[in-house]
Structure formats: C-alpha cells, structure tokens
Amino acid sequence: MKKLMNSPDTLLTESLRGFSAAHSGLVTVRLDPMFVTRADAPRKGKVALVSGGGSGHEPMHAGFVGMGMLDAACPGQVFTSPTPDQIVAAIEAVDGGAGVLLIVKNYAGDVMNFEMAAEIAEGAVETVLTNDDVAVEASTHSQGRRGVAATVIVEKIVGAAAERGDDLAALKALGEAVNAGSGTMGVALTSCTVPAVGRPTFDLAEDEMEMGIGIHGEPGRRRVAMMTADAIAKEIVGAVVEDVKLAKGEEVLLLVNGMGGTPLLELYGLYDAALRTCGDHGVAVARSLVGNYCTSLDMAGASITLTRLDGEKAALWDAPVHTAAMRW
Amino acid sequence: MKKLMNSPDTLLTESLRGFSAAHSGLVTVRLDPMFVTRADAPRKGKVALVSGGGSGHEPMHAGFVGMGMLDAACPGQVFTSPTPDQIVAAIEAVDGGAGVLLIVKNYAGDVMNFEMAAEIAEGAVETVLTNDDVAVEASTHSQGRRGVAATVIVEKIVGAAAERGDDLAALKALGEAVNAGSGTMGVALTSCTVPAVGRPTFDLAEDEMEMGIGIHGEPGRRRVAMMTADAIAKEIVGAVVEDVKLAKGEEVLLLVNGMGGTPLLELYGLYDAALRTCGDHGVAVARSLVGNYCTSLDMAGASITLTRLDGEKAALWDAPVHTAAMRW
Amino acid sequence: MTTEPSEVASGDALVTALIGAVHDTILAHRDELCDLDRAIGDADHGHNMARGFEAVAAASDEIAALPFGKALQKIGTTLVMKVGGASGPLYGSALMAAGKAGEDAPTSLVEVVARLEAAVDAVKQRGKSDVGAKTMLDVLVPVTEALKAGPADPLATARGTAAEALEATRPMVATKGRAAFLGERSAGHLDPGARSSELIIDAVCDVVEGR
Amino acid sequence: MTTEPSEVASGDALVTALIGAVHDTILAHRDELCDLDRAIGDADHGHNMARGFEAVAAASDEIAALPFGKALQKIGTTLVMKVGGASGPLYGSALMAAGKAGEDAPTSLVEVVARLEAAVDAVKQRGKSDVGAKTMLDVLVPVTEALKAGPADPLATARGTAAEALEATRPMVATKGRAAFLGERSAGHLDPGARSSELIIDAVCDVVEGR
Ligand SMILES: Nc1ncnc2c1ncn2[C@@H]1O[C@H](COP(=O)(O)OP(=O)(O)O)[C@@H](O)[C@H]1O
Ligand SMILES: Nc1ncnc2c1ncn2[C@@H]1O[C@H](COP(=O)(O)OP(=O)(O)O)[C@@H](O)[C@H]1O
Ligand SMILES: [Mg+2]
Ligand SMILES: [Mg+2]
Numbered sequence A, B: 001m002k003k004l005m006n007s008p009d010t011l012l013t014e015s016l017r018g019f020s021a022a023h024s025g026l027v028t029v030r031l032d033p034m035f036v037t038r039a040d041a042p043r044k045g046k047v048a049l050v051s052g053g054g055s056g057h058e059p060m061h062a063g064f065v066g067m068g069m070l071d072a073a074c075p076g077q078v079f080t081s082p083t084p085d086q087i088v089a090a091i092e093a094v095d096g097g098a099g100v101l102l103i104v105k106n107y108a109g110d111v112m113n114f115e116m117a118a119e120i121a122e123g124a125v126e127t128v129l130t131n132d133d134v135a136v137e138a139s140t141h142s143q144g145r146r147g148v149a150a151t152v153i154v155e156k157i158v159g160a161a162a163e164r165g166d167d168l169a170a171l172k173a174l175g176e177a178v179n180a181g182s183g184t185m186g187v188a189l190t191s192c193t194v195p196a197v198g199r200p201t202f203d204l205a206e207d208e209m210e211m212g213i214g215i216h217g218e219p220g221r222r223r224v225a226m227m228t229a230d231a232i233a234k235e236i237v238g239a240v241v242e243d244v245k246l247a248k249g250e251e252v253l254l255l256v257n258g259m260g261g262t263p264l265l266e267l268y269g270l271y272d273a274a275l276r277t278c279g280d281h282g283v284a285v286a287r288s289l290v291g292n293y294c295t296s297l298d299m300a301g302a303s304i305t306l307t308r309l310d311g312e313k314a315a316l317w318d319a320p321v322h323t324a325a326m327r328w
Numbered sequence C, D: 001m002t003t004e005p006s007e008v009a010s011g012d013a014l015v016t017a018l019i020g021a022v023h024d025t026i027l028a029h030r031d032e033l034c035d036l037d038r039a040i041g042d043a044d045h046g047h048n049m050a051r052g053f054e055a056v057a058a059a060s061d062e063i064a065a066l067p068f069g070k071a072l073q074k075i076g077t078t079l080v081m082k083v084g085g086a087s088g089p090l091y092g093s094a095l096m097a098a099g100k101a102g103e104d105a106p107t108s109l110v111e112v113v114a115r116l117e118a119a120v121d122a123v124k125q126r127g128k129s130d131v132g133a134k135t136m137l138d139v140l141v142p143v144t145e146a147l148k149a150g151p152a153d154p155l156a157t158a159r160g161t162a163a164e165a166l167e168a169t170r171p172m173v174a175t176k177g178r179a180a181f182l183g184e185r186s187a188g189h190l191d192p193g194a195r196s197s198e199l200i201i202d203a204v205c206d207v208v209e210g211r
C-alpha cells in the first residue's frame, strides 16, 4: 500500500488539520473530540444540521459544512462511525435553540452511535436516515439499505431549507422525502485500501468489476466481467428508475459520483451515458452534479444517483451554498 | 486496464458531451473541431483568454472556462496537444476585438500547435508560456521546463484581470509574472494509464515512488523508496522555495494538487505537511487550494505549487470566478 | 464452578486482571478480527476493538480503583467513546448494563448470569436484533443460557458453548450489521463480532481460573 | 538511382502509392512507436502518427487528384490538423514546405534533395532545433546530406543512412521535445520520431523501387 501520509495513525488528524487551515474562514475544526462546524456557529433560531460518519468518504461530510448545508460534521476513524461524545459535542456547539437534525447514513454503527448521542444531548434532536442504495434489496435483509451518495443531495436540499428558516419537523419530513425519492447504485473497478489495513479490502481481476458496490468496499449485487459505460449506466439507471418508480416525464437530479480514484474524464463520459439512458426511460434530467462527492478512499469506480425533483426541491438545490466542496 | 468508458476512441467525445450537458448554461461545447467556450462568448471589448492542451488533465482546461477565467479551452487527444484548427476556431469564436491571449504549457507539441494557430489567426494574439515545474533543471535542457499546475493559477489570476478590463499587453505581462513567481514539483505513487495504450506508462514497485513526475507520466528527478508526507513536502517545498527564491516573510498561494487517483483525505494531509514546511522556511501562506485541478488521468500522487503573491495578485485570486471546476 | 470469582481475586485486582487479559487477547487477534470483517464487512473490527481496549487498558488503574459495578460501567463508556462503529455502542452498552446490575463483584454463578443477561438485553435493544442475525448475540446468548442452567463446570461450559456458537455463525445469513448488505453471500464466514465475544469469554474464563 | 520516381508512377498513381505505403508502415509499427515513446516520452507517438495517416489515407483520392506539390502540401496540412502533439506540426510543416518546393513530381535526385532540404528547414524552424537534440532531425538531416552527395545508389544510401542515423539517436541525450525533460535518463533509447522518420523513408524507397 502506498499513500501520501506519515502513518495510518496520524493521517486523519493531519488531514483535518490541513482541512482546517485550508478553509479557515469557513469552518472551525476541533480535534478532541473531533468535529467540524461552520465558523459562524451557532446560528441563533436556525435548525442546526449535523451529519457525520466514518472518514474515507471525503469531501463528505466535512466538505459540506457551511452556509446552506451542514452546521457540523463528525468524522469517525476511516470507515468507522464517529462516537457519541463527538456527536454530542457537535450538537452542543451548533444548537441555535431551534433544534438539531441529524442526517445519518443507514449503517448499524452510525445509527447506534448517533442514537446514543441523541439520547444524551439536550434539546430537540431529530434524525433523518438515508438509505438510497438500491443494490441491496430492502425486503430480504432487515438491516435495510445502505445510505450512500444521495446523502449529499439530502444535505444540500435540507440545508437550504434550514437556511431559509424551516422548522425541525418540516426539515425532517423534507429530508425523508428527498431520501425516499432517491436511488443510487455504484460500481467498483478496483478495491479501496484502508490505511490501517494496508491491503485492498477485496480483490478484483483485471477484467472484473463489482456491480452494486458499497462505499466501504462491501460487495454488491454480483461480480461481473468489465462492462462498457453504456451498459453500466443502463443497468444502474434502470434499477434506480424501477426502485424509485420514476414515471415518464418526471424531473430528476442526476448525480454521477466518483469513488475517489476515477478521473473526471471518465465521470463525464459516464454522465453522458447516464443522461442518454434517462432519456430512454423518459426521465427528464433537470439538474446535474458530476464529481467526487461521496467517495470510498482510493477506489476506482462511480455511482449514479437519481433524485426526484419538484419545483421546490429544485429551487432548494439551486439556493446558494458555501462550503469547502460545494459552492454556488 | 479498466476504465469507465465505451472505448478509448469515443471516450473524449463522450466526456465532452457529458461536460456540455452537465454545464449547459455555463459553456458551449463544439465537437468538430473540438473546443469549449463561455456560453456568453464573445465578450465585446474584453481580451479573450484561450488555453488548451492534451486531455487527461481534467478539470484543466475546460473546467476553467467561464466568467473570471478562460474564454475558451481546446482539448487535444489524451496527452496530445490540440491541433491548430481547433485553436484557430476557438480564437475566432471568443475574440471580442480586444485581442486574444493564449496560455500554453511549455511542451514542444503545445508550443508548436499554438504557434501555428497564432500565425493563422487574425487580430492581435499573444502567448504566455507556463513552465513552473522545478523538477527538471532549466539550464541543462534547452526545451526548458514543463508547464504544470501553476497554469491553473495563471489562468485564474489573469482571468480576473481580463474580466476587469486589463489590456492584452498588461495581461501577458501579468501572466508571465505569475508564472515566474511559481514553482511546482510532483510525486507519483502509481502510473497513469492512457486509455488508447491500455497499460501503465511506467512501472513502480509496491515500495517505490517517482519524485519530480511530469503530468504525462514522464519520469522526474529520481525513483525513490516511498517517503512520508512530511518528507515529500520537505523536499518539494524546499526545491520550490529555492527555485522561486522566496524570501522569509513573503506571501504565497499554496496549491496541493491531486493527480487524479489520490483521495482528498491524503491531499489535505499533504497540505498540512506542506503548510508546516512553508512555516519552517518563513514563507507565509496567504491563500490555499487543495484538490484535483491539474491531473494525470488516474495517477495516484500529488504536486505542490507555491506562487508568490502581492496585494494585487491576491485580490485577483479572490475575485469572483464562475466555471465548472472553480467557483467563488 | 471450580473457582468462584471472588476466590481468585477481589476488587481492583480482579478488574486489573480482566482488563489485562481481554486487552491481550484482542491485540493478539487484531489481524484475525480484521480479516474476518474483511470477508463480510469493512475490515476494521480488530482495529476498533483494539482502539477501545487500548483506551481501557490505559485507564486500567483508575478503573480498578472503582467499585466492581462502576468499573464495568466505566469500561462500557470508554468503549462507547473510543470504538465507534457498531461494536462500540454494542459492547459499550453491554458493559454499562452489566455494571449497573450491582455494585460488588459477583460472588456466585447466579450473579454472573444476572450481569450477562443485563448485557445481552442491552445489546438486543441497542442493536434492535436477536439471535440468528449472525452477530455477537449468537455467542453471547447461548453462553448466557448455558450458564443459567447451572452447569457443573461453568468455565468449561462457557468456553465450549462459545466455541460451538461461534462456529454456528458460519452458515448463517446475516440480517443485521454490515454483513446483512451481503445477503446470501454472508454465509460461509464466521461473524467477526461473534469471534471477539468468544475471545473475551475465553479471556475472562482464564482470569477466573487464575491462569 | 536505379529507378527515377517518374518511371515508377507519375501524378496521382505515385501519390496514391506513397500514401498507401506510409500509411501501412505506420499502422504496422504503431505499437512499437508508442513503446519507444513510453520509454522517454508519453507513449502516444504511434497513435498520433496513425491518426494522421489514417486521415491522409481517407483523403487519398482527393489528394492524389492534385498536382504533386499541392498533394504534399495537402498531406502536410492534414497532418497538422489531425496529429496534434509535437510530431503533427513538425511532419506537417515538413510536407507543406516540401510541397511548396515545386508543382511537379521530382524527376531527378537533385529535385528530391531540394524538397528534402525544404522539409528539413521547416522542421528546424518549427521545432527551434537542429541535429544532435535526439529528434527526427537526426534521421532527416543525415539522409538529406547523404543524398545531396549524389550517391551511386540513392535508395540504398537513403535506407542505410536512415538506419544508422536512427541507431545513433540511442546514446544521445535529448535536448528538444518531451524526452528533454528526462535529461541524462533519455540516453539509451531510440527516439520515436527518428524511428517514424526512418520508417517513412523506407516506405518511400519501397514505392520508388516499385516494390
Ligand atoms: N444490530 C446489531 N446487533 C448486534 N450485533 C451487531 C449489530 N450490528 C453489528 N453487530 C456486530 O458488530 C460486528 C461488527 O463490528 P465492527 O466491525 O467493529 O463495526 P462496523 O460494522 O461498524 O464496522 C459484527 O460482526 C456483529 O457481530
Ligand atoms: N523541437 C523538436 N524538434 C524536432 N523534433 C521534435 C521536437 N520535439 C519533438 N520532436 C520529435 O517528435 C517526437 C515526438 O512526437 P509525439 O510523441 O507524436 O509528440 P508529443 O511529444 O507531443 O507526444 C520526438 O520523438 C521527436 O522526434
Ligand atoms: Mg466500520
Ligand atoms: Mg503527446
């Protein structure tokens, strides 16, 4: 394993220190316990949005802290959910008196740690669970589905609504609606390598890929021979359209998300394929996002997310945002 | 080789088509000959900035087309400079009557193709050559040095000056000053793989890295055993400070640029190391940029750039920019 | 029970010994736990447990100075705060609940079982899960039940039941935790949390036996 | 010269044959040219040349309908517009200059040499380079000079000189083109552009010989 780092033990702290310095006017970074807040937190009277999860998915979540998106993010160790003390400290740092909404990806560890934090924290705390990964069928596994790239979209849209002053209940309902209207599936061309582990999480032959990969390198639907961008887009978009029950003529946001090791040249090519496939399904792509947003360390691969939009959600998507990784 | 694509022959066109669709309000993409312009080109009375080069360095250059930066970009085949017809067509499409400034990285192919285009094009055309790579000593090789990541900084600062109305001669002088005040060196942990070639450009053992790598996978200063982030930052920042003759107390912009296959977690860690090393040299980091800006396909690795700033250059850096890959 | 816990060591000596033994076995099996987790999870279970028990071991003196029940609670909160992931809240909640079941170190098997039952309940509640989901519960529950039956040799029973129960997780299809996302593909592998539970039970038995 | 160009074929037949032969040899050596470029450049020289000569071959009929000089110019502009990289402007400028040196196909070695000299000058000017920099000029210049001396067997001389000159690029340290960035590390490898020049010269000789 080769990584740009001093050691697996110090990587996360050093990376957060670098993040803090590079975005000093925008965010405040605390290292013990670890959390990142907006520089202007707490915002009085505004519902605070707190997210977090294992590290290794950068820019998610710390890169989304700022005006119009998250008030705080709690980075756990690589691929390990943060602990309740981090989450409680973050909640306390950003609570502006209007309540706190936790945005949590549906993994046992994240769910339990955020739950413990919510039990400890004072004040009104609600949670939105994201579970947009359509690769794993919800019905057969009682853990439910994984939360992946649509988390970014939930954070953006709910963040904009929080900024305009929506209350806690409305934000929770909005977050759940955006999540329910979203579906994602990913594909890996190579495994990620966890720094502390030092070797790839799984092995893929030179002509193989994993369809339905999770963002921690968890296996997906099946291991298959390498497919073309068109075939990948066709399978993923087809699965999402079916799962989210997108009807002809409906408008969506199309996110082509890189896993960390795949260059933009390929991501835009995949976007082109996904866009054509959306056209085949009669789905209208009204908004787009292409890039590395919800990554899996150095994994080569990508995911495709479709989120159902209506006029309000589109407007909230378009609303100004000023974070390290998303700004307009 | 595994890539998200349909075929090496169609990748570039499909990627540009995707780029065009994903940023339709912002840019106009022409496919024959290939070039990308601001949607609002030509801007009357404004000097037009045109850049370009081989593809595979995304988001450079098409990702920097828009308000406050480039008026046009000409993508060549992967790692192959664009041809004069593309450049001439781009010049004609964006010329607003105040002249055109070409920003060209110092590679024989780029220099010659842009030169031929400048000879053919009508109107006032000037060129700024970037050659910030300090890995290769200028004195011993008459080709001069390679232009790498500082090109992004030249495009941003000169782009802002063009937007405020500076004339062609002033912009050329400014671009040359920014370039002269910049130094970059890169390091590769893995080779890139050119889609049409299908196998890595060079081989690196599991414990080796290439210090001083070029953005096309050209070998650099030497092949060495894997180094820590601190040691890498120390060597690169030291070489740049010496080359650019940065004095104690001078202000710089510090860019930690990913090569395409290295995740943000590591880039921010390297930024932290580079920042500390700048401190050791008494150099003050006044502005920062961390991310994938001048990449080399799927190469794992990074480069570090220092650019000397003064009040005016810092203000131009801060000036609004609205492109696909850089926006504030 | 051949040896009652209180006969081996009492108060802080017992706690110190327990922390030391569990810490040792977790470190010794760190890579194995990661490998098990690599097969059906995210390859970090060994690191998570090691991070937690290193923090516990670092605070060993402070913890051992507490009454037994409070010591277990402190170990629990330390795990909750240091481990993260799924195993942190689960082992943490288990130990916090076991600690709350009484101030003094158990002096009988019945008291041991009471603490185990409190721990198991906490895991079930926190994890919204039960036996058969291919988790640590598939070791913790059978061991608790076997001890509840009042076996002649509780230590041998605990060890034997844990080993069998661990092996029984192999064919299971996970329905909780990260392995659940694998569906049928989770069968054929031991559950990492079941293995760490078995290791901890073994280490506790070692201490009780005075090894 | 055993066979004068005009004796083999004149007008469009010669041009068609030249385009076909060069196109064939470039495609046949595409991977080799990329490999040479991988060692000291960016691994694309074979693809660049192939892209260029495929465009030339696709326009073969149209080009062959032009007077010889105009045909060479058209090949040159096609290369400039299709190849990109360093070799595009260089080979393109070379052929444009060679084409401008006269309307009709050369009927003597002197006329061939005049075109070659024009081509070499164009490369030098466009590339701001000269012999010794480890480039295509290290093949083109020696061949031009050898032919200028009026050898008894021009074809054999051209082939032999090109092969030797190519080999002579191996120990050179590049000072122009992408390989220059390698400094001393560029020594020990053939220059890809020198190899493509040698291939083209060979192919042209084949056509002239009527093979
Ligand atoms: N809902 C649950 N109930 C009980 N045990 C669980 C549950 N979810 C996970 N586990 C246990 O936790 C173990 C994984 O722990 P660990 O790898 O440390 O956390 P993570 O899955 O977050 O990476 C699993 O092997 C399983 O035994
Ligand atoms: N300045 C120059 N003068 C003459 N020939 C050059 C010069 N620069 C490059 N070359 C030739 O071009 C060849 C490389 O062509 P190619 O690989 O197609 O372009 P690029 O270097 O842009 O990738 C080199 O091998 C060399 O022979
Ligand atoms: Mg984990
Ligand atoms: Mg090239």
Ligand SMILES: [Mg+2]
Binding pocket: C037, C041, C042, C043, C044, C045, C085, C178
């Ligand atoms: Mg795990």
Ligand SMILES: [Mg+2]
Binding pocket: D037, D041, D042, D043, D044, D045, D085, D178
């Ligand atoms: Mg080349």
